[in-house]
Each structure stands twice: as C-alpha cells, then as structure tokens.
Amino acid sequence: MKSFLSAAILSLIVLFFSSCGKQNEAGKMIPENAGFVAQIDLQSLSKKMSWNDIQQTAVYKKIIADSSMQEWSRKLLENPASSGIDFDNGLVFFTAVHNGKRYVAAEGKINHESDFGQFNNNFSTGQPATKDGELSIMNLKENNVVGWNKNYFIYVMNPENGKYHFEKGENEGDTPINTPPADRSAEFISLCKKLFSLKADSSLAENKIYASLLKEKGDIHVYQNNDALIRNSGNLGMLGMLKLDAFVKDNQTTYAINFENGHVDVSQKFYLGKELTDIVKKNLGNNINMDMIAKIPSTDVIGLLAANFKPAGITEMIKLTGMDGMINTYTQSMGFNLDDFSKATDGNWLAAITDLKISKDSSKINPDFRFLFSAGVADKPSMNKLLAAAMKTSGALGKDSLVNIQTNDKLLAISNSASFASQYLEGKSNSKFDFDKELSGHPVAFYFDVHKLLAQFSAVANEKPGRKQLIEQSLNLWNNIISTGGEFNDGGFSFHTNINFINKDSNSLKQLSHYIDQLYLIHQQEKAEQANNMSQLDSLLVVPPVDTVK
Incomplete structure (x- = not known):
C-alpha cells in the first residue's frame, strides 16, 4: 500500500507539471455539487518552467537516482508522454460527495489508449480492465478506480486513504482507531460511469460562475463552492438553528492564479446569496x-x-x-x-x-x-x-x-x-x-510585510544552523503581500492579491521551485548531521572489555 501511495503521488506530480492547455472538455464531466475544482493551464507554465528545468532540481535528481525505482516509474519521469495522456488538454482535479461520502477525481484527455491502459496496469489489482460499451473500467490498488474511453479518462479516489497512511505512519502501524478505509470500489465503478454520462444541467458545464472564471487569464483556475462544502460537512444543522445558513447559501469563490516575474498574481471573486449580496x-x-x-x-x-x-x-x-x-x-x-x-x-x-x-x-x-x-x-x-x-x-x-x-x-x-x-x-x-x-x-x-517579519526571526535563529539557513532562504524570496478590492461587478465582489518577491526579474514559479529545492537540501543536510551524531553517540556507548585478570 505504501508503495502504491508513493507511486500515485509521483504520477500526479508528473502529470501536474507536464499537462498543457486551458480548454479541457473533460471538465464537462464535473458534477454540479463539486465543492472544489482546480483546472490547470500549463501551456504558459511550461514556458515559465519546463520539465527540463524540473529535471535539474535536487529533488528530481534524488528520486531518479533511487536504484530501487521500478522501471515504469523511471520511464514516466524521463518521458511523461509514455503514460498515454494527451498533455495538450491539461488536467482537472475536483472533490465532491457521493452517497454522503467525499471522493476525489482527476480527469483528462487520452492521446494513446493502449499506452494509457498499460500505464494503469502498474496501479491495478492484477485484474484486467472490464468493458462496458465503449468504457473501460479498472480496479486499482487501495480500492480506487479508473475509467476511460478512447478520448477521456477519470480517476476516482478515496481521500481517506491519505489520512489512513498518515496516521499509520504517525502510530507506526494500525490501531483500533486507525483502520484501512472501507472498500468503495463498487460505488466508484458506478460513479465513474455516471460521470462519463453527466447531462449538462447536472454538471458545471452550465454554471455561469465557473464559465466566467475560465475566461480569465490564469495558469491555474480554482472554483470553490463553499455552500456545497459546508452543507456536505455535516455542520449546517447548527448553522440552520442559528439562521446562519443565509451566509452559506449560494456562497462561491473563484481564483485565477498567474505566476509572473517577481510576483504571484491572484484574482479573486466572492459570490454571496441574494440577501447577503444586497446588504x-x-x-x-x-x-x-x-x-x-x-x-x-x-x-x-x-x-x-x-x-x-x-x-x-x-x-x-x-x-x-x-x-x-x-x-x-x-x-x-x-x-x-x-x-x-x-x-x-x-x-x-x-x-x-x-x-x-x-x-x-x-x-x-x-x-x-x-x-x-x-x-x-x-x-x-x-x-x-x-x-x-x-x-x-x-x-x-x-x-x-x-x-x-x-x-x-x-x-x-x-x-x-x-x-x-x-x-x-x-x-x-x-x-x-x-x-x-x-x-x-x-x-x-x-x-x-513578510520580509520584515522574517528579518526579526532571523536575529534569534542562530542556535540551529538549519533553521537559520531556512530563514535566510526565505529572506531571499519573500517581500510582501498586498491585497485590494471589494468592488461589485458581474454579480460578485472582486479582489486582487499580489504575493511579491524580492527578485523582480525572474519568474515567480522558477523562484518558488528553487526555494523548495533549497529547503529540501537543508532538510537532507540536517538528516545527515543527525545520523552522524547518532553514530558518534553509539561509538561512545560501546561497553569496554571486562578485565578478567585477578
């Protein structure tokens, strides 16, 4: 299970940084009750930071140097197109609720169906895909499911798997309160078929707010249905008793995120219910x-x-x-x-x-x-x-x-x-x-002013070299955050946020990648020093020979 989780995370990272294109027709298969949707347009991001740039990072080099890595994983890292996915059409990630339980889905377009099927064999339970008309369905490890036809694919996954593995790692095994999630594969197979056959009025295809978001310039477009998220969380009962549901009704938020030179640009829009909007x-x-x-x-x-x-x-x-x-x-x-x-x-x-x-x-x-x-x-x-x-x-x-x-x-x-x-x-x-x-x-x-705050912490971070290095790297990156707005237009309240960096000339995505890479190197250095200290401590604890001479 742990190896499957690692492989799945690795694949998602590859797909995220390799996909291109803003208009994703697979996005029409998003249900209207989706609480969170992220649509990735990496056509511009690939110009700002290419896969070749990623291959030069310390994190990538560490992963690719792992001799225990399976061949398919290495092939995917070296050539993401080997997955059979058409990266010219991007990816859509969303979360929604089905039968009272949350699920996570990833959608996209297929370039080579045979390659895609072979790619998924690496995650399968060992059973071949089954056919339902033009749709192929495959059971994956940890009771997840993937479905595809000749054009599109949908992964349906249980988010409880991540929680289970995290708590298992924390507790070093299963406990009475941390057991593997229930098998939802039969439910996911049925759900996957429904997503492929969604009618327009049951999806986000006719959602004017989502459509308006996709018209904005953005490397990443995020849609958040706060109404659905809160209602599906089970907390609306108390809100309803206090009549606070008026603050939740029709509450939606959108974000268009752009990685520009020297700053990350975020355009936000908040939509409220009619009564609250009027106030x-x-x-x-x-x-x-x-x-x-x-x-x-x-x-x-x-x-x-x-x-x-x-x-x-x-x-x-x-x-x-x-x-x-x-x-x-x-x-x-x-x-x-x-x-x-x-x-x-x-x-x-x-x-x-x-x-x-x-x-x-x-x-x-x-x-x-x-x-x-x-x-x-x-x-x-x-x-x-x-x-x-x-x-x-x-x-x-x-x-x-x-x-x-x-x-x-x-x-x-x-x-x-x-x-x-x-x-x-x-x-x-x-x-x-x-x-x-x-x-x-x-x-x-x-x-x-993020920089001023970090500068103050820098003055008191001398005891731990790793912490001081971390703050120094942060000081080299972060400047300030400026957010303005509140104006009402096109049915919502608009805000604009700039996350500003010290370096105004380089693209913010590359700067963030370099920053994360440096933090990784600092972490690796700390791990090596801890291991060395433990080794020296063990040598000091060696029991001296017993003198048997009388």
Missing part, C-alpha cells in the same frame, strides 16, 4: 480613508488592514440571522443597543501592527510591537455609550494596560500604547508608505 452592496463604501493611514505615528508598518463599510451593514447581517433581539437585550443592560452601534462610526476602519522587535532570552522569544485599531466617529453620543460599556467591561475584568482607548471628535483609537494612540489622534505624522498607491482607491485593502 454588502448597500453598505460597502467607495474607498478606504488614506488620511487615517497617514496618521499612523510610525513608518515601520508590518501589517495593515483598512476598510470602508458602514456599521449599519453589520446590524443588518445580525438581523438576517434573527439574533438582533437577543443581542439588544444583552447590550441594553450595558447602556447601548444595535442602533447606537450603527450610528457611532462613519464606516472607516483601520487596524495596524508596527515597530515589531523580537528578542530572545534563555527561555523564550519576546516580541514587542505596537498595535492600533481605529474607527471614524460619526455620532459622538452613540460612541460614548459604546466606550462607557467597554470601560465597564474592562473594569469588571480588571484594568489592562495593554488596551488603551482614546477618542476625539473624529476618531477612535485603541492601542497597547497610550502614547501611540495619542500621537495617532494628534495626526501630526503625515506618514508616507511605499504601498500607498496600491492601497488607495478601494473599499478594502490589506498589506503584510
């Missing part, structure tokens, strides 16, 4: 308040989140759940209600972390930083009610100097430093940041 559209503002960002009394910002969203929208969401009466009953005893919350702020919000310094003593790591939460004041009497309730709660819990609340006629400031909050409210800083241009002009904006 968010009505209360989402135009742009974040850049003046609030400029008031931050530090230029050393490590993380920042800003938004323009009317608090009345939060109140409407609470009313949608039917919990407004209960919440009002509770808050009235504290001197305010939901209407006061709606009127208190003007919809401008800001949260920031600055001036991070990490030190280390003999026993622990000690982080020091400044945090700030701010909101624009719209109605001072309502804001005073909220502050009075906060002070009352704080008093009941005991005074906490880590939380300092201050306000003026325009702004509320909460910080772990009284002087930091005061300087912010004074507004004399007029700070300028490199990210100002990227963040401005959107209802929501996020910034996180």
Whole structure:
C-alpha cells in the first residue's frame, strides 16, 4: 500500500507539471455539487518552467537516482508522454460527495489508449480492465478506480486513504482507531460511469460562475463552492438553528492564479446569496480613508488592514440571522443597543501592527510591537455609550494596560500604547508608505510585510544552523503581500492579491521551485548531521572489555 501511495503521488506530480492547455472538455464531466475544482493551464507554465528545468532540481535528481525505482516509474519521469495522456488538454482535479461520502477525481484527455491502459496496469489489482460499451473500467490498488474511453479518462479516489497512511505512519502501524478505509470500489465503478454520462444541467458545464472564471487569464483556475462544502460537512444543522445558513447559501469563490516575474498574481471573486449580496452592496463604501493611514505615528508598518463599510451593514447581517433581539437585550443592560452601534462610526476602519522587535532570552522569544485599531466617529453620543460599556467591561475584568482607548471628535483609537494612540489622534505624522498607491482607491485593502517579519526571526535563529539557513532562504524570496478590492461587478465582489518577491526579474514559479529545492537540501543536510551524531553517540556507548585478570 505504501508503495502504491508513493507511486500515485509521483504520477500526479508528473502529470501536474507536464499537462498543457486551458480548454479541457473533460471538465464537462464535473458534477454540479463539486465543492472544489482546480483546472490547470500549463501551456504558459511550461514556458515559465519546463520539465527540463524540473529535471535539474535536487529533488528530481534524488528520486531518479533511487536504484530501487521500478522501471515504469523511471520511464514516466524521463518521458511523461509514455503514460498515454494527451498533455495538450491539461488536467482537472475536483472533490465532491457521493452517497454522503467525499471522493476525489482527476480527469483528462487520452492521446494513446493502449499506452494509457498499460500505464494503469502498474496501479491495478492484477485484474484486467472490464468493458462496458465503449468504457473501460479498472480496479486499482487501495480500492480506487479508473475509467476511460478512447478520448477521456477519470480517476476516482478515496481521500481517506491519505489520512489512513498518515496516521499509520504517525502510530507506526494500525490501531483500533486507525483502520484501512472501507472498500468503495463498487460505488466508484458506478460513479465513474455516471460521470462519463453527466447531462449538462447536472454538471458545471452550465454554471455561469465557473464559465466566467475560465475566461480569465490564469495558469491555474480554482472554483470553490463553499455552500456545497459546508452543507456536505455535516455542520449546517447548527448553522440552520442559528439562521446562519443565509451566509452559506449560494456562497462561491473563484481564483485565477498567474505566476509572473517577481510576483504571484491572484484574482479573486466572492459570490454571496441574494440577501447577503444586497446588504454588502448597500453598505460597502467607495474607498478606504488614506488620511487615517497617514496618521499612523510610525513608518515601520508590518501589517495593515483598512476598510470602508458602514456599521449599519453589520446590524443588518445580525438581523438576517434573527439574533438582533437577543443581542439588544444583552447590550441594553450595558447602556447601548444595535442602533447606537450603527450610528457611532462613519464606516472607516483601520487596524495596524508596527515597530515589531523580537528578542530572545534563555527561555523564550519576546516580541514587542505596537498595535492600533481605529474607527471614524460619526455620532459622538452613540460612541460614548459604546466606550462607557467597554470601560465597564474592562473594569469588571480588571484594568489592562495593554488596551488603551482614546477618542476625539473624529476618531477612535485603541492601542497597547497610550502614547501611540495619542500621537495617532494628534495626526501630526503625515506618514508616507511605499504601498500607498496600491492601497488607495478601494473599499478594502490589506498589506503584510513578510520580509520584515522574517528579518526579526532571523536575529534569534542562530542556535540551529538549519533553521537559520531556512530563514535566510526565505529572506531571499519573500517581500510582501498586498491585497485590494471589494468592488461589485458581474454579480460578485472582486479582489486582487499580489504575493511579491524580492527578485523582480525572474519568474515567480522558477523562484518558488528553487526555494523548495533549497529547503529540501537543508532538510537532507540536517538528516545527515543527525545520523552522524547518532553514530558518534553509539561509538561512545560501546561497553569496554571486562578485565578478567585477578
């Protein structure tokens, strides 16, 4: 079983990096209840990082040098086309639920049917494929199934196999609570046949959101049906009792991922149910308040989140759940209600972390930083009610100097430093940041400086050489993450995220490959050093000869 799992993982890696093409007709065989779908367009990725590039990595060289590798595995690594798969049409991976249980599937197009059948013999249980009309079905090891005709193939797999092998490795064998998954091969054979004969209205072929996603430029397209994922998880019962299912209904997310020079570009879109969409559209503002960002009394910002969203929208969401009466009953005893919350702020919000310094003593790591939460004041009497309730709660819990609340006629400031909050409210800083241009002009904006965080950890990572090398490699790669959006268009809320690298000239996919390769080499070096240390320890533990001379 373990060898089959390793071979399956190896094959998936080969197929992933070798497939090309965006338009995959096999994608029409995706059921409408699929919770997660990933469609790979590696036609552009093969130009950014070819199979020959992968063959130069330390990971590949380690695998191919294994003398115990079976011949078919070596052939596949050297020439992925030997699998019989048509890599000009790409691959689709998805997960869905059938008969109340989750399964994982991989679909694609066949180039040479005979080669494909021979390829799958390496995974089979030893029994030949059976025919059902034009469809061939083969039982694979670990009760998985593959089906194919002269054009397309579908692998149907049980995700419980991975969980079983992981826990088996952790516990060094089977345990009463970790037994092999039930045999679902008969179910998978029936399911495989159904997937080949799906009607358009039972698949994603007529899903407008999925179709819109595939029109976007992307090396990888991801579709996530959050409604289906949550409903199939068995947790909707509690959500329904709290009327939170309104937040789940028709909730879908899409991602178009591009590996560009110097950064990974992610276009995201969030689709909500009609009721929730109407609330968010009505209360989402135009742009974040850049003046609030400029008031931050530090230029050393490590993380920042800003938004323009009317608090009345939060109140409407609470009313949608039917919990407004209960919440009002509770808050009235504290001197305010939901209407006061709606009127208190003007919809401008800001949260920031600055001036991070990490030190280390003999026993622990000690982080020091400044945090700030701010909101624009719209109605001072309502804001005073909220502050009075906060002070009352704080008093009941005991005074906490880590939380300092201050306000003026325009702004509320909460910080772990009284002087930091005061300087912010004074507004004399007029700070300028490199990210100002990227963040401005959107209802929501996020910034996180990965490099600054890693630099602080680098200063306290001297004890373990491997850890220090890991951080150094990370410092050479990661710069920051900038995400903006919130605009409503074509039925959804759009966001755009850039994961920025230090090197702006090289393609991000190649940089990620090099980074992973370096981490692998560091891991191998640590393993070798541990083995050497154990060998030296064993030599010291040799029992000395017994002196029998009297």
